[in-house]
Amino acid sequence: MTRALSRDKFMRRWNGWGDDSIDYPLPASAENYLVEKLGALSAFPDARLSAVLATVPTSRLPTHPLVQTDAETRVRHARGQSLPDWIALRSGRIDTFPDGVALPTSEDEIVEVLRYARAIGARVIPYGGGTSVVGHINPSPSAAPVLTLALTRMNRLLSLDETSRLATFEAGVAGPHLESHLDARGYTLGHFPQSFEYSTLGGWIATRSSGQQSLYYGRIEQMFAGGRLQTPQGHVEIPIFPASAAGPDVREMVLGSEGRFGVITQATVRVRPRPRAESFHGVFFPTWEQGIAAVRYIVQNNLPVSMLRLSDAQETETTLLLTGKRWIEPATRALSWIGYRAERCLLIFGVTDASPRAASAACRRFGGLVIGTLIGHTWQKNRFLSPYLRNTLWERGVAVDTLETALPWARVADAARAIPQAIVNAARAYDERVLVLVHLSHIYRDGASIYTTYLFRRTADPDALLERWRAMKTAASETIHAHGGTITHQHGIGTDHAPYLAREKGALGIAALRALCRTFDPDGMMNPDKLVRTGEE
Numbered sequence: 001m002t003r004a005l006s007r008d009k010f011m012r013r014w015n016g017w018g019d020d021s022i023d024y025p026l027p028a029s030a031e032n033y034l035v036e037k038l039g040a041l042s043a044f045p046d047a048r049l050s051a052v053l054a055t056v057p058t059s060r061l062p063t064h065p066l067v068q069t070d071a072e073t074r075v076r077h078a079r080g081q082s083l084p085d086w087i088a089l090r091s092g093r094i095d096t097f098p099d100g101v102a103l104p105t106s107e108d109e110i111v112e113v114l115r116y117a118r119a120i121g122a123r124v125i126p127y128g129g130g131t132s133v134v135g136h137i138n139p140s141p142s143a144a145p146v147l148t149l150a151l152t153r154m155n156r157l158l159s160l161d162e163t164s165r166l167a168t169f170e171a172g173v174a175g176p177h178l179e180s181h182l183d184a185r186g187y188t189l190g191h192f193p194q195s196f197e198y199s200t201l202g203g204w205i206a207t208r209s210s211g212q213q214s215l216y217y218g219r220i221e222q223m224f225a226g227g228r229l230q231t232p233q234g235h236v237e238i239p240i241f242p243a244s245a246a247g248p249d250v251r252e253m254v255l256g257s258e259g260r261f262g263v264i265t266q267a268t269v270r271v272r273p274r275p276r277a278e279s280f281h282g283v284f285f286p287t288w289e290q291g292i293a294a295v296r297y298i299v300q301n302n303l304p305v306s307m308l309r310l311s312d313a314q315e316t317e318t319t320l321l322l323t324g325k326r327w328i329e330p331a332t333r334a335l336s337w338i339g340y341r342a343e344r345c346l347l348i349f350g351v352t353d354a355s356p357r358a359a360s361a362a363c364r365r366f367g368g369l370v371i372g373t374l375i376g377h378t379w380q381k382n383r384f385l386s387p388y389l390r391n392t393l394w395e396r397g398v399a400v401d402t403l404e405t406a407l408p409w410a411r412v413a414d415a416a417r418a419i420p421q422a423i424v425n426a427a428r429a430y431d432e433r434v435l436v437l438v439h440l441s442h443i444y445r446d447g448a449s450i451y452t453t454y455l456f457r458r459t460a461d462p463d464a465l466l467e468r469w470r471a472m473k474t475a476a477s478e479t480i481h482a483h484g485g486t487i488t489h490q491h492g493i494g495t496d497h498a499p500y501l502a503r504e505k506g507a508l509g510i511a512a513l514r515a516l517c518r519t520f521d522p523d524g525m526m527n528p529d530k531l532v533r534t535g536e537e
C-alpha cells in the first residue's frame with residue numbers, strides 16, 4: 001500500500017476552474033473575433049470570497065472529530081463546475097451550503113461518518129473532485145442537515161496485481177495521483193477526461209465517465225472491474241471476474257449511481273503497460289460530411305486509432321484563432337488556395353503503439369489533407385489547460401457551457417446541425433448572438449457522441465444570465481431528445497438532466513431505479529434529488 005498524498009490545501013480556485021497560479025491568456029486576435037461574433041463585451045465584478053463567507057449560515061450539525069464546519073470549507077464544497085454553479089459562486093448568490101464536510105482517511109472512518117449521519121438524520125453527499133457539470137454535488141434545500149463526505153484524503157494505491165493487470169485504489173484518488181502511482185510501476189489506466197487534474201476514480205465510476213482516448217483504453221465501464229460500496233444498509237462487495245454470467249451485474253448498478261446508493265470506497269481497475277509510443281495527427285477535410293464519413297470508416301474498419309476528434313467548421317476556425325500563433329493566418333490562406341475553404345473541418349487522431357499510416361490513408365480516401373503532428377501535439381500539450389480558458393473568458397464578459405449526447409450514425413449529421421440551430425434560436429429570443437462549436441469526440445462502430453460548446457455574453461444581472469442559459473440548455477436538450485439521442489454521453493444526470501431521465505428509462509425503468517435507492521438507502525439519506533427525486537421512492 002502506498003502513502004496517502006495530501007491535496008487538502010491545494011491552491012484551487014474557489015469560484016472557477018483549476019489551480020489559481022495557472023492562467024490561459026486570450027490572444028488579442030481571439031478577443032476581436034469574439035466581439036465580432038457576439039457583440040461588445042462587458043466585464044462585471046465577481047463577489048469576493050470574504051463577502052460569500054459572511055453569508056454562510058450556522059451549521060446545523062453536532063460536532064464530530066471527522067467533520068469540519070468552518071465557512072470556507074463549506075463554501076469550497078458547495079458547488080461544482082456547471083455554468084449555473086459558476087453563476088452562483090461568482091455572483092455570491094449561493095442558496096444552499098453543506099452544513100459540514102467530513103474528510104475521512106480510511107474505510108472505517110467512512111463507516112463511522114455514515115453511522116453519525118444516520119444517527120442525527122443528516123443527508124450525505126459523496127464528493128470526489130467536485131468537477132460535476134450537472135449539479136451532482138449541490139445540496140438541495142433540506143430541513144435535515146447536509147453533510148458532504150469528501151474522499152479527498154483517500155487516494156492510496158492498495159495493491160497492484162501485475163499478473164492480472166488489476167490495480168486497486170482508494171476511490172478518492174484523482175487523475176494525476178492515480179497515473180503517477182501506476183507510472184512508477186510501468187503501467188497506465190489511460191482514463192483522461194478533460195477534468196483529469198481534479199476528478200477522481202470514484203467520481204468517474206459514479207458518473208460513467210469517458211476519457212479522451214476511450215477508443216483505445218475504453219470507457220470507465222470497461223476499466224472498472226469491482227470494488228466496495230458502503231451503503232446505509234451495510235457494504236456491497238463487488239467481486240472481480242474477467243467476465244461472468246451470474247445474472248444481472250451489481251457492478252453495472254454502481255456505475256452511474258451518482259452517490260445515491262452509497263459511497264464507493266475502493267475500486268479495482270484494469271490497467272495496461274505504459275505505451276511505448278503515442279502520437280497525435282492533424283487532418284483537414286473540405287467539408288464536415290467528408291470528415292464524418294472518414295471517422296465512421298476508420299472505426300467500422302477497426303483501424304488502429306486511440307482517439308478521433310472531428311471539429312465542425314466553426315470549431316475549427318475558433319480553435320485555430322485561439323492558438324494565437326502567427327503562422328495560422330498564412331497557413332489558413334494556403335489551405336483556402338488548395339480548396340480547403342470556409343467549410344474546412346479539422347480532425348485530430350491519435351495512435352498508441354501503432355503506425356498512423358492506415359488512418360492517414362483512410363482520411364485521404366475521403367478528401368483529407370494529412371498535415372503531420374504539429375496541431376495534434378499542440379492539442380495534446382494543452383488538453384488539460386483548455387478548461388482554464390473558461391476563467392479568462394468569464395473575466396472578459398463571456399459565459400461558456402458545454403453539453404453532449406450520443407446517437408446512432410444514421411442520425412449524427414442531422415442532430416449535429418439541429419443542436420446548434422436550437423441554441424442560436426433560443427438566444428435570438430433575447431436578442432443575443434451565440435457562438436456554437438461542435439465536435440465528434442467519442443466514436444463507436446454504431447454511432448458517435450456530439451459535444452457542443454456555446455459561448456454567449458454575460459449580463460450584469462446573474463438571474464438574467466441564468467434565464468438565458470436555461471432557455472438555451474432546454475432548447476438543446478429537447479432537440480437531442482427529438483433526434484433520439486441520450487441526454488448525456490458522459491456528464492451524467494445530477495439535477496440538470498434529471499427531468500429527461502424518465503424519457504430514456506421509461507416509467508418501469510424509473511420504478512426499478514427507485515426500488516434500488518430504497519434497498520440501499522431506505523431513509524433517503526444519500527445524495528438527495530440526484531438521478532431521481534428523493535421521497536418519490
Ligand SMILES: Cc1cc2nc3c(=O)[nH]c(=O)nc-3n(C[C@H](O)[C@H](O)[C@H](O)COP(=O)(O)OP(=O)(O)OC[C@H]3O[C@@H](n4cnc5c(N)ncnc54)[C@H](O)[C@@H]3O)c2cc1C
Pocket residue numbers: 017080081125126127128129130131132133136137151171172192193194195198199200201202203204205206207208209210211212257258259260262263264265387490491492527530
Ligand atoms: C473542465 C471539465 C472537463 C470535463 N471533462 C470531462 C470528460 O472529458 N469526460 C467526462 O466523463 N467528464 C468530464 N467532466 C465532468 C466530470 O469531470 C466528471 O463527471 C467526473 O467523473 C466527476 O468526477 P469527480 O471526482 O469530480 O466527482 P464529483 O463531481 O465530486 O461527483 C460527481 C458525482 O459522483 C458521486 N461520487 C463521487 N465520488 C463518489 C464515491 N467515491 N462514491 C459514490 N459516489 C461518488 C457524487 O456524489 C456525485 O453524484 C468535465 C468537467 C469539467 C469541469
